Amino acid sequence: xxxxxxxxxxxxxxxxxxxxxxxxxxxxxxxxxxxxxxxxxxxxxxxxxxxxxxxxxxxxxxxxxxxxxxxxxxxxxxxxxxxxxxxxxxxxxxxxxxxxxxxxxxxxxxxxxxxxxxxxxxxxxxxxxxxxxxxxxxxxxxxxxxxxxxxxxxxxxxxxxxxxxxxxxxxxxxxxxxxxxxxxxxxxxxxxxxxxxxxxxxxxxxxxxxxxxxxxxxxxxxxxxxxxxxxxxxxxxxxxxxxxxxxxxxxxxxxxxxxxxxxxxxxxxxxxxxxxxxxxxxxxxxxxxxxxxxxxxxxxxxxxxxxxxxxxxxxxxxxxxxxxxxxxxxxxxxxxxxxxxxxxxxxxxxxxxxxxxxxxxxxxxxxxxxxxxxxxxxxxxxxxxxxxxxxxxxxxxxxxxxxxxxxxxxxxxxxxxxxxxxxxxxxxxxxxxxxx
Numbered sequence: 001x002x003x004x005x006x007x008x009x010x011x012x013x014x015x016x017x018x019x020x021x022x023x024x025x026x027x028x029x030x031x032x033x034x035x036x037x038x039x040x041x042x043x044x045x046x047x048x049x050x051x052x053x054x055x056x057x058x059x060x061x062x063x064x065x066x067x068x069x070x071x072x073x074x075x076x077x078x079x080x081x082x083x084x085x086x087x088x089x090x091x092x093x094x095x096x097x098x099x100x101x102x103x104x105x106x107x108x109x110x111x112x113x114x115x116x117x118x119x120x121x122x123x124x125x126x127x128x129x130x131x132x133x134x135x136x137x138x139x140x141x142x143x144x145x146x147x148x149x150x151x152x153x154x155x156x157x158x159x160x161x162x163x164x165x166x167x168x169x170x171x172x173x174x175x176x177x178x179x180x181x182x183x184x185x186x187x188x189x190x191x192x193x194x195x196x197x198x199x200x201x202x203x204x205x206x207x208x209x210x211x212x213x214x215x216x217x218x219x220x221x222x223x224x225x226x227x228x229x230x231x232x233x234x235x236x237x238x239x240x241x242x243x244x245x246x247x248x249x250x251x252x253x254x255x256x257x258x259x260x261x262x263x264x265x266x267x268x269x270x271x272x273x274x275x276x277x278x279x280x281x282x283x284x285x286x287x288x289x290x291x292x293x294x295x296x297x298x299x300x301x302x303x304x305x306x307x308x309x310x311x312x313x314x315x316x317x318x319x320x321x322x323x324x325x326x327x328x329x330x331x332x333x334x335x336x337x338x339x340x341x342x343x344x345x346x347x348x349x350x351x352x353x354x355x356x357x358x359x360x361x362x363x364x365x366x367x368x369x370x371x372x373x374x375x376x377x378x379x380x381x382x383x384x385x386x387x388x389x390x391x392x393x394x395x396x397x398x399x400x401x402x403x404x405x406x407x408x409x410x411x412x413x414x415x416x417x418x419x420x421x422x423x424x425x426x427x428x429x430x431x432x433x434x435x436x
Contacts (some may be wrong), residue, residue: 045080046078051418063414177296205359219231227293249264333373335351
C-alpha cells in the first residue's frame with residue numbers, strides 16, 4: 001500500500017495539565033534526554049500490493065527507518081518477505097520517541113461527563129448528549145497521555161481509536177494539541193457508485209484503486225498548518241491551505257443530506273456555502289478557521305469524522321472531491337516533452353489511455369501535486385521511452401515501459417512505490433479508448 005504522509009502517528013489531544021503562570025513546561029534539559037529511546041519492533045510479512053511507503057504509514061515509521069532496520073538497499077519487496085517494523089500500527093497507536101516528562105494526570109473519562117470541558121452546558125447543551133456518544137478515556141504514561149475514543153457507527157457497529165498526545169517528533173507540528181490518526185476505514189466503494197461522480201468505468205476503477213491505497217477514509221491530522229485535515233488524501237480545513245475539507249463537507253450536505261445531518265449536524269457541525277460552522281459549548285457559532293480550531297481542540301467531535309469515514313454515502317463525497325481536485329487535473333495535465341532535441345507539448349490523456357498508467361498519474365499527482373507529476377515524473381519518462389523505442393506516434397507509446405521506468409528511476413521513493421504498486425496490482429496497461 002501507499003499513503004500520503006510518510007509518518008504514521010495517532011490521535012493527539014491537548015494536555016489538560018496546567019502550570020504556574022510563566023512556566024509552560026517545567027522540564028529540565030536532562031529530563032528531555034532521558035526519554036530518548038528506540039522503539040520496540042515486531043515482524044511483518046509482506047502481502048501482495050504492499051509497498052515500503054504503505055508499510056511505513058501503517059507502522060508509524062519512515063521509509064528510511066524500514067530500509068535501515070532491515071538493511072535493505074532498495075525499495076523492492078517480495079510477497080512473503082519478513083520485515084522488522086515498529087510494534088504498533090494500523091488501528092493501534094503508533095510509536096514515537098517519548099517527549100519530555102510531564103506531571104501525571106489521573107485517569108479520566110469524558111464520554112458521559114457533562115462536567116468536562118468537552119461536555120455540555122450553556123447554550124450549546126442541545127448538542128451535548130449527541131457528542132457524548134463518543135466516549136473518550138485517558139490515562140497518563142511517561143511524558144504523555146494515552147487516549148481511547150469509542151465511535152458508534154451508523155450500521156450498528158463501533159470502532160475504537162487509540163491515541164496519544166504530545167507528539168514532538170514531527171517537524172511540521174504547529175499545534176501541540178493536534179493529532180495525527182492513521183485511520184482504520186478501508187471500506188470498498190463499488191465502481192458503479194464511483195462512476196456516479198462523473199467518471200466512466202475505467203477511470204472509476206483507477207480512482208477506486210487509489211482510494212484503497214492512498215490512505216484511510218477516517219484518517220485525521222490536526223497538528224500542522226492545515227489545522228484539521230481529513231480523509232484518504234487529507235482534505236484540509238485551513239483557508240490559507242485551500243480549505244478543500246470545507247468543500248467536502250458542502251458536497252456531503254448536498255448529495256448525502258440524511259447521513260450528513262445524522263453524523264455532523266446532530267453534534268453541531270454544519271457548513272454554510274463552502275464555510276464550516278460549529279456550535280461551541282456556550283451556543284456560539286464559529287466559522288471557518290475558528291471553527292476548525294474549535295473542532296481540533298474538542299476531541300469528541302473527532303468521532304463524527306471517524307464515523308463518517310465508515311458511511312459509504314459520505315465516503316463517496318471524498319471521491320467526488322478527489323475527482324475534481326486530482327483526477328481531472330491529472331488527466332488533462334500538459335506534458336512538455338523533448339524528443340531527441342525536438343520540444344513538443346501533449347495532454348496526458350491524449351497519449352496515455354490505459355487503466356494502469358492513468359492510475360499512476362492520479363496517485364503521483366495526489367502525492368507530488370499535478371505540476372510535479374507532469375513536469376518531474378511523466379514528461380521526462382515519456383521523452384526517454386519515446387527516444388529509446390523510436391515510436392513514430394506518441395499515441396502508440398508503450399505505457400508499461402514508461403511505468404517501469406518511473407518505478408525504477410524516479411528520484412522520489414514515494415513515486416517509485418506508487419508506480420511499482422500499480423505494476424504489481426495486475427491492472428491493465430493496454431491501450432483503451434473512451435476514457436472520461
